[in-house]
Amino acid sequence: MPRLSDRVDLFTDSVIRRMTRISDAYGAINLSQGFPDFDPPKEILDALANITYTGPHQYTITYGSYNLRSALARKHGKAINRTIDPDKEVLVTCGGTEAMMCAMMTICNPGDNVIIFSPFYENYMADIILSGANPIYVPLNPPDFSFDKQVLEDAFKQNVKAIVVCNPSNPTGKVFTKEEMEFIGSLALKHDAFVITDEVYEHIIYEPYQHVHMAGLQDMYDNTITCSSLSKTYSITGWRLGYLIGPEKVMENAKKVHDFLTICAPTPLQEAACIGVNFDDSYYKKLQKMYTEKRDYFCKRLDDIGLKHTTPQGTYFVMMDISEFLSMDIFKGWTDLQFCEWMIKKIGVAAVPGSSFFREPVNNLIRLHFARSRDILDEVLNRLEKLVKI
Structure with a gap:
C-alpha cells in the first residue's frame, strides 16, 4: 500500500x-x-413539514439560500450594529464544523501559525493541521480560565496568522469579558492577524455574563471571521447548518473553498431554519x-x-x-x-x-x-x- x-x-x-x-x-x-x-421549536418543524411537500429540494447556490443568508445578515448585523451584505459577507456551511475548516483553509498557508487557547474544542487542532498550519497553545488558567496577557502577547510575536477564540468556551464554559476581547483584538491588529471566533453558544449564557462579538468591536470587522451554527440555539444539531460572516474579500475566497468541500448545505433545512433565525428576542x-x-x-x-x-x-x-x-x-x-x-x-x-x-x-x-x-x-x-x- x-x-x-x-x-x-x-x-x-x-x-x-x-x-x-x-x-x-x-x-x-x-x-x-x-x-x-x-x-x-414547533415553528421550525412545521415549516420543514410544509417544505417537505412544496420544496425546494434541489441545490441552492453554493453559498446558501438567499432567505437564510438575509436572515443571518439581519440577526448578526443587529448584534454588532452594522449592515451586513447577505450576498457578499455571509456563507452558509454544513455545520459549524465546516465553517471553521473553511475559515482555516481560506486564510492559512503551509507553515503559518495559529493560536488556540488550551483547553480547546478538539476540532481546532485538527483543522489547523489539515490546513498545513501549526498550532500555538496559550493556556487558560483554572479556576476562572483566564489567560496571561504576556503569554498571549509572546505567542502573537511568533509570526501568527490568526487566533481562534471560542466564546463562550467549550469545554470550560468561560465567557470572555469585553476587556479580554479588546485585548485580543488589539494584538490581532498590532500583528496583522485574523481573529476566528466560534460563537456557537452565544445564546447560552448565564447572568450576569454577556456575550461580546469580536466583529462588533472598534476596527475589528475586517480582521474577524465569525463562525457559528444553528445547532445549539435551535436544538437542530443533526441538521448541520453553520455559517461564516466576515469581510467581502475573505468571504469571496471562503466561498471557493466551501464550493469544493460540500457544494451547499441541505436546501429544505436551510429554508425551514429561517423561521428560527427570524425569532424575536x-x-x-x-x-x-x-x-x-x-x-x-x-x-x-x-x-x-x-x-x-x-x-x-x-x-x-x-x-x-x-x-x-x-x-x-x-x-x-x-x-x-x-x-x-x-x-x-x-x-x-x-x-x-x-x-x-x-x-x-x-x-x-x-x-x-x-x-x-x-x-x-x-x-x-x-x-x-x-x-x-x-
Whole structure:
C-alpha cells in the first residue's frame, strides 16, 4: 500500500464522538457529545413539514439560500450594529464544523501559525493541521480560565496568522469579558492577524455574563471571521447548518473553498431554519431561562452528592474533578480516558476525558453536559451517586 498522509498521524479521531459510540454500545446515558434530547421549536418543524411537500429540494447556490443568508445578515448585523451584505459577507456551511475548516483553509498557508487557547474544542487542532498550519497553545488558567496577557502577547510575536477564540468556551464554559476581547483584538491588529471566533453558544449564557462579538468591536470587522451554527440555539444539531460572516474579500475566497468541500448545505433545512433565525428576542430569553434552570439544578445536585465541578458562565458543559477517584487504589495509574470508559460500563453515564481538550498534561477533569430533560438528569445524578459510595 502507498504511504498515507503524515499529517493525519498528528491527531486522533474525535474522542467526543468515540465516547458516544462506546456509550451506545453499553446503553449508557450520553452526556459526552453535546446535543439536546428535546425537539426543535414547533415553528421550525412545521415549516420543514410544509417544505417537505412544496420544496425546494434541489441545490441552492453554493453559498446558501438567499432567505437564510438575509436572515443571518439581519440577526448578526443587529448584534454588532452594522449592515451586513447577505450576498457578499455571509456563507452558509454544513455545520459549524465546516465553517471553521473553511475559515482555516481560506486564510492559512503551509507553515503559518495559529493560536488556540488550551483547553480547546478538539476540532481546532485538527483543522489547523489539515490546513498545513501549526498550532500555538496559550493556556487558560483554572479556576476562572483566564489567560496571561504576556503569554498571549509572546505567542502573537511568533509570526501568527490568526487566533481562534471560542466564546463562550467549550469545554470550560468561560465567557470572555469585553476587556479580554479588546485585548485580543488589539494584538490581532498590532500583528496583522485574523481573529476566528466560534460563537456557537452565544445564546447560552448565564447572568450576569454577556456575550461580546469580536466583529462588533472598534476596527475589528475586517480582521474577524465569525463562525457559528444553528445547532445549539435551535436544538437542530443533526441538521448541520453553520455559517461564516466576515469581510467581502475573505468571504469571496471562503466561498471557493466551501464550493469544493460540500457544494451547499441541505436546501429544505436551510429554508425551514429561517423561521428560527427570524425569532424575536423573547425566544432567546426563554432559551437562557431554560438552560439557567438546568445548570443550576445540575450543579446543585452535584454539590449535594459531593462531586467537585466547575460552574459554567456559558454553554451547557460542566468539568468534573475526578482527582479523588484517581488517587484511590482501584483506579491507581488510570488515565481520565480509562476512568470514562469504566464509568460508561459500571455507572452508566458517558463523559469526555478532559485530556482530549488540553495541551497541558491534565488528567483529572472530565466533561459532562446538561442539555437533557429533567427526568434524564435525575437518572444521571442518581447513577453518579454510586461514585461517592465508592
